Amino acid sequence: EMAIALARHGGLGVVHRNCSAEEELEMVKAVKRAESFIIRDVITINKEATVGEASELMRKHRISGLPVVEGNRLIGIITGRDVRFTDPSIRVEEAMTRDVVVAGPQVTPEEAIELMKKHRVEKLPVVDHNNNLVGLITYKDVALRGEYKDATRDSEGRLRVAAAVSPFDIDRARLLAKYADALVIDVAHFHNKNVIEATQKLVKEVNIDIVIGSLGTKQGVLDSLSRIEDVAGLRVGIGSGSVCITTDITRAGASTLFAVAQAADALEELGLKIPVIADGGVRSPGDVALAIAFGASCAMLGYVFAGCKESSSPMTIINGKYFKLHRGMGSQSARQKRMAVDRYAILSKEIPEGTEIWVPYRGDVASVISEFTSGIKVAMGYAGASNIEELRKARIAKIISRREKSPLSQSFTL
Template sequence: MGFKDKLARAEQLFGFDTVYLVPGRAEVEPNEVDIRTRFSRNVPLLVPVVSSPMDTVTEHELAIVLALHGALGVIHRNMPVEQQVEEVRKVKEHPPIRLRIAYLRPSDSCAYALEIMRQLGVRSLPVVDGTTVSGYVYFSELEKECHSGHERVRDSTKPGKTYSVKSVNEARLDVVRGVTDAAAIVLSNGNYVGTLLVSDALEELTPLLDNEGRLRVAAAISPFDKERALKLDKHVDALVSDVAHFHNSNVIKAARNLVKEITSDFVAGNIGTYNAAIDVVSEIERIDGLRVGIAGGSICTTAFVGGAYAPTLWAVASVRDALKEMGADDTPVIADGGIRSSGDAVKALAAGASSVMLGYVFAGTDEAAAPLIAMGEKLYKPYRGMASKGAMSRRFAADRYTRLVKRAAEGVEGLVAYKGPAAKVLKEFIEGIKAGLGYAGARNIAELWEKAVFGIAPRKYTIGEINE
């Protein structure tokens, strides 16, 4: 085949901004849609959302919030292995209820303590000295004692009950009954975990739990880093390959050896083509899920730097077709890259994905693993691709992104607007997914695969672009 023929026969790489779902007849209302699915072969999801293992996105804070709401966090690996294990442990040790880091220190002033309690709307708060709870302060007593010459919280701290992680249900009952309105939760070693407030005790949650009643969590690894994988394997529900181009003979060989030694689910990726799915599934003994999409991320520049591109929507459809042909259609597919809205997520699910991986959507939330930055009157959080110069400089991912392997950066760094609590962002996103399934006439994700009809339309402007 000549070069001109190759160009003439070029396949159209469909992206999220080129196709839309054609509305179908709805049999159920959006609030009746069932969006339960699987992340990997043995890890279920109550909602089809997982977070991207990016070092400005997913650490234990975000993973906890997601698991409490039926989703899953994938802890990034751009850190020492001991730190990553600790991040996973924090998720597993967290009780399946929302807690807040709401406490006072002995050195805090009375005036500061009263202001914090007013803001939270509570009559008491625990006092944490180092990592342990030394007691509680009470608004009514503190207010009097502040006027009598006591200047610090330590002068007004009284003994109070703490609750272990295992007795969190007792704490919830005490808070609901009014015995206390701020219950300090501690680990078996006495270390403070968080505070259960009245508003959180009343919140109805359906968390994603493992067989032992703990929150589920996954962690990113390299197939070449067996030591990291084996240390994490004891604690996680799934190990997620974090390789930019998994369809590589050396990577496949390393993964083939690794899966023989781990017990948790193994998710391979990233891949982006039909042939990649065929090779990976046929050459590796156990594949529990596939992470799909290459160069589709909102801050990924691989398509510009290297000219390679397998947009997530097209890649998901290609991989799903390959799995179906191989009789491996029960292998979950995670759509990863460029999903900026719930509408994009619905399209990815309709193209054959089991769940969607989000980075940009959760960047900028309170729980995203990046500091809050004020610029003028607006708040932002840093957000960067894992192939950016900043991420590569941390040098904990030498086989994938650092200059030891890649001299050219394939990601950019920037700021995203502050978005508030991740729980609020997730809930709105899920409502959008349910609405999308409703428009497609699907009761669940499996039915969406069968009923979805795609149409090509001129590119629509986004809300952000219209506002600009």
């Protein structure tokens, strides 16, 4: 839900890897299916299945209808309306609608809308000349294309989504690369020999945008880019996150603004234009504006979105106020799943590098993104910048602070 909401409002969600490869793949697929003009990865059912099985499949995938196929040939459709008052033990063939309104592969959004309105249907299977199912159009998806004008979409109109991977898990990377729009290498410290060598092998196995990180120094960026081809993005910042205690435990780290500036210097030296993602410690629109001024292209937010309606944590009432739980990947509870232990150094396997905190409930993602975009525009106005490039020319003043670890606004101002 979080990745879907972010993409609908112009952002990009990165699906976590603290789960099995199959679970991560299903989350990626759910985002790709959430909106599309023509859904290609259609969930179907065969005529021999029971109505109960059809109902369970619809519930599991949160959909309201299933094309019925024989092989790949469309023979009917069964919807929530068909199964609602039907004996769950009877076969799908007995409950399905046989006379199905269909469209050809070249149908336009306007033609699809007209067909659905004319026949009063909300689902329009797309078939080839042999009546083989090649896709599905839903009225909801076509309508949503007009509602979310700033949505991040691929060439087929589907929402974009990225997936986190370990550089050492090439099988998972291959699996996710078939559906995701980008892969994000997810390690706490990218600048080491084993990680770089593993990533070199991984990029040769997949045809997809790769974001590497976390990086914290100019030398780390230079070394990584000298050995890895076709890097699509740099994720920078080590130990600055609100639920990251790496710096507290080890005294090792690179605050977000420092890491952004280091990456920007490295890219300037190499003459490259690669997006830099500021990751860690972002709490306010001004933090994002500062990161951009230091050379970032965008920011990765955890704490801010953890308090949103769409985050996975259930709502909890504490002293009459609403909160949600936010936990780091290095926290004890996250590590108990043992799915992403290679994110940290081998010697730190038993030492938590993250914690858990309660964050205030903030409402839905849409309102938070609106708050941030408005705030960033105001910050740009104070800096006299009419666009992103001009913001990067802003003069930065350093303010002495007792909070040496503070990654962003406590140390600098525009």
